[in-house]
Amino acid sequence: MAAPPGLPPPEELLKRADEMLRELEKGPWPSHVSELRKTRYPLHVYGVGLVARKSPWGPGTVRVKYVNTGVLSRWARDWVPNGGEETHFRVFHTPGKFWKTDFIRQIAKISKELGVGLIEIVGQTGAFVINLTKDKAEEMVDALREIGTDVGGSGDAIRALNACVGPALCEFALFDTLRWYAEFYKDKRINDAIATPGFPYKFKIKISGCPMDCARANRADVGFIGVWEGAPEVDQELLRKKIEAGEVDPKELAARCPSGAISWDGKELRIDGEKCKKSMECIRRAFPAIKPGKKIKIAVVVGGGVKGRFGPKLGNFIGYLGPNDTQKAIDLVFKAIEPWNNEAMPKCRLGDYIMIAGIENFLKKADIKLEGMPEMAKTGDEVPYAVLSKEEREEYLNLVKELKGRA
Amino acid sequence: MTSDPKAARLQKVFPVDLDKFLPDIIKRNYGKWVDRKFHGAGIIEHISETGERVFTVKVAMPPNARLSADTLEKFADIADRLGIGALRATMAGNLEFLTDSLEKALKIKEEVESMGFPVGGWGPAMWGINSCTAFLTCTTSVVDSPSITKALGDVLKPYFTGEEKLPAKLRIYVSGCPAMCAGGTAIDIAIVGQWGAPPIIREEALSYCLPPPKALEKIAESQVFLVQICPTGALSLRREGGRVKLTLIPEKCINCARCKENCDAFDYDPENVGVAILVGGKMSNTGRGPRLGRVLIPWLPAIPPRYEEIVAVVKRVIDVWREHAQPGERLAEFIDRIGWQRFVGLVGLEKVHAVYQRIPDHVRTFMYFRQRYEAWRRLREGI
Ligand code: SF4
Ligand code: SF4
Ligand code: SF4
Numbered sequence: 001m002a003a004p005p006g007l008p009p010p011e012e013l014l015k016r017a018d019e020m021l022r023e024l025e026k027g028p029w030p031s032h033v034s035e036l037r038k039t040r041y042p043l044h045v046y047g048v049g050l051v052a053r054k055s056p057w058g059p060g061t062v063r064v065k066y067v068n069t070g071v072l073s074r075w076a077r078d079w080v081p082n083g084g085e086e087t088h089f090r091v092f093h094t095p096g097k098f099w100k101t102d103f104i105r106q107i108a109k110i111s112k113e114l115g116v117g118l119i120e121i122v123g124q125t126g127a128f129v130i131n132l133t134k135d136k137a138e139e140m141v142d143a144l145r146e147i148g149t150d151v152g153g154s155g156d157a158i159r160a161l162n163a164c165v166g167p168a169l170c171e172f173a174l175f176d177t178l179r180w181y182a183e184f185y186k187d188k189r190i191n192d193a194i195a196t197p198g199f200p201y202k203f204k205i206k207i208s209g210c211p212m213d214c215a216r217a218n219r220a221d222v223g224f225i226g227v228w229e230g231a232p233e234v235d236q237e238l239l240r241k242k243i244e245a246g247e248v249d250p251k252e253l254a255a256r257c258p259s260g261a262i263s264w265d266g267k268e269l270r271i272d273g274e275k276c277k278k279s280m281e282c283i284r285r286a287f288p289a290i291k292p293g294k295k296i297k298i299a300v301v302v303g304g305g306v307k308g309r310f311g312p313k314l315g316n317f318i319g320y321l322g323p324n325d326t327q328k329a330i331d332l333v334f335k336a337i338e339p340w341n342n343e344a345m346p347k348c349r350l351g352d353y354i355m356i357a358g359i360e361n362f363l364k365k366a367d368i369k370l371e372g373m374p375e376m377a378k379t380g381d382e383v384p385y386a387v388l389s390k391e392e393r394e395e396y397l398n399l400v401k402e403l404k405g406r407a
Numbered sequence: 408m409t410s411d412p413k414a415a416r417l418q419k420v421f422p423v424d425l426d427k428f429l430p431d432i433i434k435r436n437y438g439k440w441v442d443r444k445f446h447g448a449g450i451i452e453h454i455s456e457t458g459e460r461v462f463t464v465k466v467a468m469p470p471n472a473r474l475s476a477d478t479l480e481k482f483a484d485i486a487d488r489l490g491i492g493a494l495r496a497t498m499a500g501n502l503e504f505l506t507d508s509l510e511k512a513l514k515i516k517e518e519v520e521s522m523g524f525p526v527g528g529w530g531p532a533m534w535g536i537n538s539c540t541a542f543l544t545c546t547t548s549v550v551d552s553p554s555i556t557k558a559l560g561d562v563l564k565p566y567f568t569g570e571e572k573l574p575a576k577l578r579i580y581v582s583g584c585p586a587m588c589a590g591g592t593a594i595d596i597a598i599v600g601q602w603g604a605p606p607i608i609r610e611e612a613l614s615y616c617l618p619p620p621k622a623l624e625k626i627a628e629s630q631v632f633l634v635q636i637c638p639t640g641a642l643s644l645r646r647e648g649g650r651v652k653l654t655l656i657p658e659k660c661i662n663c664a665r666c667k668e669n670c671d672a673f674d675y676d677p678e679n680v681g682v683a684i685l686v687g688g689k690m691s692n693t694g695r696g697p698r699l700g701r702v703l704i705p706w707l708p709a710i711p712p713r714y715e716e717i718v719a720v721v722k723r724v725i726d727v728w729r730e731h732a733q734p735g736e737r738l739a740e741f742i743d744r745i746g747w748q749r750f751v752g753l754v755g756l757e758k759v760h761a762v763y764q765r766i767p768d769h770v771r772t773f774m775y776f777r778q779r780y781e782a783w784r785r786l787r788e789g790i
Contacts, residue, residue: 001609002609020711023712027561029469030470030524032469032471035469035478038478046543050711054677055545055546057544059671065411066416074546095425097496098430098433098494100492101486101493105480107476120472120474121500122497124589145420148428149420150419152419168433168437169440173440182421182423185419195416211691211786213692216690256735258694277692279693279696288441301786306586306590306592309638309776311663312587312591314593315786317788346632377784
């Protein structure tokens with residue numbers, strides 16, 4: 001990018017950059033600038049960007065042998081005095097993002113010795129990020145592999161997986177999200193699609209243990225979300241105790257249920273399982289007197305995402321798997337990838353492709369059939385004309401034939 | 408095939424060994440958690456059926472979750488001394504300290520606060536602000552989200568620590584450009600960097616992103632990468648003075664920034680740049696379910712280092728919500744209940760932003776496809 005107009009001469013620019021940085025160290029919220037000062041990150045580049053009101057970075061390259069994703073590099077633009085370089089690795093997070101202190105010390109050591117002493121503890125892919133200098137890239141990859149993690153997940157590949165903390169530290173977890181996380185990573189096809197880019201665009205897989213969706217599965221290309229069948233389970237006695245203790249207000253529970261499934265007759269709380277939309281509202285207010293039901297299912301959503309041809313999207317619900325169906329889930333991911341990978345234009349996310357192809361076509365092409373799959377779109381089309389195939393028209397003929405027969 | 412030992416790197420080392428990476432107390436109580444209790448802002452207790460307890464202390468991190476290795480090591484020392492020897496990072500960009508008694512949790516709180524890291528979140532509070540990297544590393548950012556996050560955090564901290572109450576959970580995402588890497592718009596308040604005006608093409612850099620001139624003459628327009636990635640057809644090939652050139656039709660451009668993400672030749676003037684403010688998104692299935700945020704204000708200037716314009720609008724939205732929402736009502740549900748028009752009025756805006764209604768050319772492509780997505784079931788309708 002070109003230098004912004006009216007940029008002051010280099011010395012003045014650096015001086016103003018420094019003032020800007022100092023200002024960002026004031027105030028009660030933790031300051032990224034204060035942290036960056038403790039590292040070898042080229043802080044003046046950032047400061048110059050702020051004064052110029054333009055990103056000071058341009059694309060750079062770094063080659064790390066047989067590491068095709070997760071390595072990113074930048075050069076400071078030519079209008080940044082004294083220049084600078086920025087290289088970073090995306091590194092796979094541990095299950096549940098637990099960092100035992102021995103692991104933290106290993107990461108810190110690698111960061112100090114081979115990097116610049118700077119870490120982004122979690123990014124939105126769910127990976128963490130370590131800054132480094134290019135000359136240490138080969139060494140750092142090996143050091144990270146040595147301590148049990150690795151570099152990867154950028155470009156048009158499967159990105160770092162994301163799973164919520166699940167049964168490791170959450171009462172609401174309906175299935176073993178971390179085991180799913182592990183099983184997915186162990187699959188050879190997943191490994192290869194992470195290691196080598198080759199899809200039309202990025203592809204994200206996210207696994208949430210309950211409808212609170214802490215892993216953000218609703219915005220994944222393929223997301224898995226734990227739900228249950230029917231009504232939440234009510235322990236009437238415990239609930240009574242909570243009501244007596246003033247911890248729970250049953251009228252509020254009924255009022256806050258978005259599906260009108262809860263009724264309270266002054267003595268007993270009843271929930272209509274047909275109506276319940278798994279909002280978790282009653283559960284989080286009265287836990288553990290009200291808990292999710294026992295029959296667990298995994299809702300599958302496809303085609304969500306933030307970045308894409310047609311903007312941000314939430315996934316489409318396409319049916320259920322069982323809590324132990326990890327292999328089926330992995331197969332499903334690759335079935336979904338196939339038509340998208342074959343047909344989508346470059347830089348189309350799965351959701352963009354689904355918009356263009358139509359979800360029913362997509363599901364047919366991908367050969368995906370799940371229990372509980374909705375058979376019809378939410379509403380009919382508003383446009384009363386279309387090109388229909390002969391077969392389709394025949395279907396409607398058959399329908400009226402049947403109707404006529406009934407009359 | 409190759410004999411290079413480095414080819415082994417194609418098989419990734421994934422950190423999937425639960426036995427190795429999970430702390431012992433977590434392993435002992437895996438899947439056995441039966442109850443939870445809150446102990447003021449930022450401390451939660453998980454109770455296992457084995458009788459064991461884990462207390463978690465939620466600590467705000469600097470914008471973009473950037474820590475020096477030095478600070479991280481200091482945190483590890485605290486975790487060893489007062490905790491169970493483990494920390495946990497969250498998607499909200501917070502760091503959680505784990506320990507086994509309330510007393511130790513309170514000590515951890517004291518120590519990290521004295522280091523300048525506030526403890527808070529959970530319940531009706533601000534749970535954190537997510538920021539993308541922007542000017543720290545990103546080549547396509549147009550505003551610097553970490554410094555916007557810092558300016559917001561300085562003002563909103565009392566909502567995080569619980570000194571000031573909110574009706575319900577609040578989270579904020581700040582992204583430096585329309586790629587929205589801070590997490591998108593399915594959140595209570597999203598701030599997204601905007602170009603403001605169609606990109607300026609730097610002809611001298613364009614050749615890196617296009618087939619060579621001779622080839623360009625022969626390739627079908629629909630096969631040219633830059634033409635393909637533009638969702639509205641604003642980028643097209645035109646014949647100019649006997650040569651085929653890539654041309655941008657400004658009337659068709661929606662400023663989605665996809666061209667910029669894929670080619671460094673697309674440039675902008677900082678004077679036009681700003682942020683959009685979106686409200687009422689969320690991911691969880693609580694209330695009326697997951698939904699994307701909607702544009703409240705399509706453009707505001709982003710002026711470092713204090714970003715007073717952005718801070719003022721965010722504060723106004725929070726004030727309106729605090730004043731008019733029912734207890735427990737998240738911003739999305741509050742807006743749903745009172746209606747968008749009334750909400751916009753309360754904030755002090757006179758008109759609803761709906762640019763696509765006014766510019767028919769966009770409707771033809773981008774919006775047409777966006778609307779198609781409305782026809783199918785999302786999680787809430789499906790399950
Ligand atoms: S989970 Fe939600 S929808 Fe279901 S009964 Fe409880 S409050 Fe109602
Ligand atoms: S949202 Fe934009 S500015 Fe932020 S990291 Fe992503 S691409 Fe860069
Ligand atoms: S910003 Fe988007 S709409 Fe505008 S020219 Fe670029 S790709 Fe096309």
